[in-house]
Amino acid sequence: GAGVSQSPRYKVTKRGQDVALRCDPISGHVSLYWYRQALGQGPEFLTYFNYEAQQDKSGLPNDRFSAERPEGSISTLTIQRTEQRDSAMYRCASSLGGGGMGRAFFGQGTRLTVV
Amino acid sequence: GIQVEQSPPDLILQEGANSTLRCNFSDSVNNLQWFHQNPWGQLINLFYIPSGTKQNGRLSATTVATERYSLLYISSSQTTDSGVYFCAVEDNAGNMLTFGGGTRLMVKP
Numbered sequence: 001g002a003g004v005s006q007s008p009r010y011k012v013t014k015r016g017q018d019v020a021l022r023c024d025p026i027s028g029h030v031s032l033y034w035y036r037q038a039l040g041q042g043p044e045f046l047t048y049f050n051y052e053a054q055q056d057k058s059g060l061p062n063d064r065f066s067a068e069r070p071e072g073s074i075s076t077l078t079i080q081r082t083e084q085r086d087s088a089m090y091r092c093a094s095s096l097g098g099g100g101m102g103r104a105f106f107g108q109g110t111r112l113t114v115v
Numbered sequence: 116g117i118q119v120e121q122s123p124p125d126l127i128l129q130e131g132a133n134s135t136l137r138c139n140f141s142d143s144v145n146n147l148q149w150f151h152q153n154p155w156g157q158l159i160n161l162f163y164i165p166s167g168t169k170q171n172g173r174l175s176a177t178t179v180a181t182e183r184y185s186l187l188y189i190s191s192s193q194t195t196d197s198g199v200y201f202c203a204v205e206d207n208a209g210n211m212l213t214f215g216g217g218t219r220l221m222v223k224p
Contacts, residue, residue, distance in 0.1 A: 033211060042201050042203075042215055042217050043201075043214050045213070055210065059211075089156065103163040104203075106160070108157050109157075109158070
């Protein structure tokens with residue numbers, strides 16, 4: 001597509017429920033990144049993929065968080081047994097990759113609220 | 116990991132004024148990017164600038180990698196420039212961006 005697309009834009013869920021956040025990167029972009037942004041702060045790295053391979057997941061806060069990109073295009077970030085502290089803006093970015101990150105383009109984000 | 120600091124944290128301008136935003140980083144970097152988070156929350160890539168100077172309309176950016184800083188210049192500011200400006204760097208160790216805390220800009224009409 002023309003830009004990075006994330007869905008849903010807004011998600012309200014009850015504590016303890018699982019949520020799945022979707023990211024559709026720019027066509028042809030090799031690298032895909034997930035970030036989390038708390039209110040009033042800069043985005044913080046969660047994980048990234050080159051093609052379908054998860055290269056780094058050091059930013060995932062705990063084992064309730066997981067991500068996949070099975071066909072090297074669309075990615076899903078899953079949060080199991082959500083907690084109120086998981087409430088944040090979740091952002092996805094993609095870049096051409098291929099030796100260094102390259103210029104990153106972000107989607108509009110998913111605002112997650114856990115009640 | 117690499118530390119990224121931005122200044123000032125907050126800035127209020129009258130429409131038409133010029134401003135300079137600064138980004139300092141603690142180690143050598145592969146690249147540096149500037150982003151604008153608009154009031155609707157969208158994060159827009161303004162510049163990919165590992166070194167040197169680039170200009171795009173009323174905005175320009177300069178990175179002096181050897182001295183570990185970058186500057187974003189906004190000239191003749193407009194109300195639509197309001198939002199948060201983030202600097203982000205990719206260090207030599209990995210392929211991800213580390214963001215600074217941002218500069219919150221409000222341009223008043």
